[in-house]
Structures are given as C-alpha cells and as structure tokens.
Amino acid sequence: MSEARTRTVEIAGPPRYDVRLGAGAERHLAEHARPGRRVLLVTQPGRNEVAEAASEVLAGSGARVVRAEVPDAEAAKTAEVLTGLWGLLGREGFTRDDLVVGVGGGATTDLAGFVAATWLRGVEVVLLPTSLLGVVDAAVGGKTGINTAEGKNLVGAFHPPRAVLCDPAWLGSMSRADYVSGLAEVIKCGFVTDPVILDLLQAAPARAADPAADPELAVELVARAVQVKADVVSTDLREAGLREVLNYGHTFAHAIEQVEDYRWRHGDAVAVGMVYVAEVAHRAGLIDTDLLERHRAVLASVGLPTAYPGGAQRWTELRAAMARDKKSRGSTLRLVVLEGLARPTRLEGPDEATLRAAHAAVSQAGSAAGAVP
Known part of the structure; x- marks a missing residue:
C-alpha cells in the first residue's frame, strides 16, 4: 500500500486525545514512554512485525516492555484470558504509573482497554489498531470489554485511550x-x-x-x-x-x-x-x-x-x-x-x-x- 498523507482526528473528550493515521504511526509511542516505565504490550497472532516495531520504539525510550500474545479475534475476549493478563501484571509489579499498549484488531484493543481499565482501577492505554474494524470502531471512543456465554460485550468499562495510532499500511495486509x-x-x-x-x-x-x-x-x-x-x-462518552x-x-x-x-x-x-x-x-x-x-x-x-x-x-x-x-x-x-x-x-x-x-x-x-x- 503506497503512502497516503497523514491525517489526525481529535477526540475532544474529556479526556482529549488524537487518532493519528499515517506512515510510521508507531513512532508516536515515544511520547508515552520514559525510562523505567513498564509497558504491557498485548498483541495477537500474526501481528509480530507491528508489535516488534512498537517494542523497539518503547524500549528505545527507556521503557521496560512485557509482551503478551493473546488468542485471535473474539477468543481473546474471555474471563480466562483477562485473568491471565492480570496475573502477569501482578508478577511484573505494574503500578498506576505504567502503561498498556494494544496491538491488533478490534477484539485485541477491546481486551487491552479493559485490562487497563481494571488494573489498579485504571492505568493508561494506547491502542494501535491493525484492522479496519479496529481503527474505525473498537479503538476509538473508550468502550472496552469482554464477552460472556450470555452475550457480547456485556462486561466492560468506559476507559478512553491516551492515543490511537494507525499506519494505513497495516490495513493493506488484511485479507x-x-x-x-x-x-x-x-x-x-x-x-x-x-x-x-x-x-x-x-x-x-x-x-x-x-x-x-x-x-x-x-x-x-x-x-x-x-x-x-x-x-x-465527545458529547456522550457513556452512551447516555x-x-x-x-x-x-x-x-x-x-x-x-x-x-x-x-x-x-x-x-x-x-x-x-x-x-x-x-x-x-x-x-x-x-x-x-x-x-x-x-x-x-x-x-x-x-x-x-x-x-x-x-x-x-x-x-x-x-x-x-x-x-x-x-x-x-x-x-x-x-x-x-x-x-x-x-x-x-x-x-x-x-x-x-x-x-x-x-x-x-x-x-x-x-x-x-x-x-x-
């Protein structure tokens, strides 16, 4: 996919954040990393190239990256996967000053957002959607959640991201x-x-x-x-x-x-x-x-x-x-x-x-x- 011009859409909030669409979007992760900050990088199968690029930017800014690959698509949005990530955060000593980054499609960003919303009652999250559905829907707006046997997204929280970053080239790799x-x-x-x-x-x-x-x-x-x-x-975060x-x-x-x-x-x-x-x-x-x-x-x-x-x-x-x-x-x-x-x-x-x-x-x-x- 040849390069298209960069576009930025501002979510007025509260809280305010940007959706950035352009080549090399992962470079903006440096704005959210600092020496010693722990970062949980949640990713799905088949997104190794994007996840690796994100890890390099974060590590290059001094952050300590912990990667966790979760199942593909809706199989990621279960209580079992969620509790596994909570356990990882606990073992790695994540605090409220730390960060969650979600790399993948809509299901992965839903899960990453919910992990961030629930760990210590809320830590920051940055989302890198790699699917069209992810960037236009799941990653934008602060809805997070998992599924249950009784229905889809019945358990969740409103937790807006600090930023949404998407390189259009990632969409070109989709089927x-x-x-x-x-x-x-x-x-x-x-x-x-x-x-x-x-x-x-x-x-x-x-x-x-x-x-x-x-x-x-x-x-x-x-x-x-x-x-x-x-x-x-921007006018109705909580779906009132x-x-x-x-x-x-x-x-x-x-x-x-x-x-x-x-x-x-x-x-x-x-x-x-x-x-x-x-x-x-x-x-x-x-x-x-x-x-x-x-x-x-x-x-x-x-x-x-x-x-x-x-x-x-x-x-x-x-x-x-x-x-x-x-x-x-x-x-x-x-x-x-x-x-x-x-x-x-x-x-x-x-x-x-x-x-x-x-x-x-x-x-x-x-x-x-x-x-x-």
Whole structure:
C-alpha cells in the first residue's frame, strides 16, 4: 500500500486525545514512554512485525516492555484470558504509573482497554489498531470489554485511550474478506451521520474494497468514519443518549454473532443488522423504499452480505439474544433506526409482528455470508 498523507482526528473528550493515521504511526509511542516505565504490550497472532516495531520504539525510550500474545479475534475476549493478563501484571509489579499498549484488531484493543481499565482501577492505554474494524470502531471512543456465554460485550468499562495510532499500511495486509467486513462500520457512519461516505463508496465500490488500489480513498473513508465517532463520543462518552446511534444495526448483529457462536465476522453481521433495522423502519413508516433498498445496494456493492440464512426456525434464538441487548430497558427492546438518511432515532418496544416480518425479509432476500474461515 503506497503512502497516503497523514491525517489526525481529535477526540475532544474529556479526556482529549488524537487518532493519528499515517506512515510510521508507531513512532508516536515515544511520547508515552520514559525510562523505567513498564509497558504491557498485548498483541495477537500474526501481528509480530507491528508489535516488534512498537517494542523497539518503547524500549528505545527507556521503557521496560512485557509482551503478551493473546488468542485471535473474539477468543481473546474471555474471563480466562483477562485473568491471565492480570496475573502477569501482578508478577511484573505494574503500578498506576505504567502503561498498556494494544496491538491488533478490534477484539485485541477491546481486551487491552479493559485490562487497563481494571488494573489498579485504571492505568493508561494506547491502542494501535491493525484492522479496519479496529481503527474505525473498537479503538476509538473508550468502550472496552469482554464477552460472556450470555452475550457480547456485556462486561466492560468506559476507559478512553491516551492515543490511537494507525499506519494505513497495516490495513493493506488484511485479507480482502476481513477488510470488506470492516467496511460495514464505515457504511454505518454514512447512514447515521455522513452520507458523503455512501457517495464515495457508490462512486468507486471496487477501489473502496481494496485499500491498496486507492490509498487516498481508504484514508478518506477511515478519517470520515473516525470523525463521526469522534463527534458523537465527545458529547456522550457513556452512551447516555446520542452515542447509541453508533449501534445502528448492532442489536440484530450481536444476536447473529451469539447464535453463530461468533463464527460470523462482526462486520458481516452488522451489514445484515443494518438491513434488518431498515426493514423494521420501513414497516414502521419511518423510511421509504428507496432508502431501504439503498442499504442493500451499498452493502452489496462492496461484497457485504444483506441476508442471514436460517429462516423461521432461527427466530426464537435470535429474538432471545436481542432481548439481552445493552440498549434494552427491562423487557422493552430499543432499536436504533432511521427516520431519514442521516436522521437516526430510537424505536422503543416495536411490534413483535414487525420484528418477525423484518426477520423474514432478511432471511429470504439478498446475499448471505458464511462463517469466518
């Protein structure tokens, strides 16, 4: 991936921090290292090159680096992995003056952030996302957490990082399927806040799906998606209201992930989830047919799924998983929907017949994805 210009997006906070996108982004770790400072470097398999570069910068500034490789993807976000890292921190004598650095995809940065949030009630964390999903979603905004048998991200804390650093070249090493999956979160930002994202994607879907083909377009899409999240979390860190719009499509997506035992890519599930809530909103009279079909058109244009196979026999499981969604209040299901392009709102207690009809629509129409290989 050829070099694109450096972009910086400021998260106004509190606390304030920067998301830096550019070549050699790991060099900025030197700003967070000092002689004698302990640094836990949490990384995942296959990220050795980035982890080694980060270690060299930290060690070159006098820090003492302790590396810990965790399982890949959602397998990292378990209580067992978490307690293992706590034990390592204890044995190495980490104090509140020390630092956690997360290198990897969204699951790794979620875990690293939660380790930092919970050790001694909070130490600093810097995140180096190496996936598209990581940089546009998981690493930005301060949400951290792990999964349980009952659902995804049900245990966690709000703990903003000191910085987020990403070299676009790291994204170029992703498989095409993983990169395209991450585009779902970018597309989500287009529907809820920034329609220019949708225009850019629809003008050049093939280039958008391949970061090596057009680095400037890739960085522009990433920067716009990060800016959307920055604008939201700067006013609502703890998801008291506005921030819920960033969960567009996620209620149904998390249900798919849980029912499939996390064998589906997160972005693939979010893509179907967006079509699902668009179907709900259309049936509730909130959006027209054109906007409903634009969901399918944009997602399909870059190769994302727009349907979830399984039919009526899966609805009971999916509905039960949706009931455990973090946005639910008591027994009332709350969905983030649109009442027009870039006009998100909440739909509380939608009619069960509408929910079932929307599920039938995404079961029968569109293209479906398979499990993560």
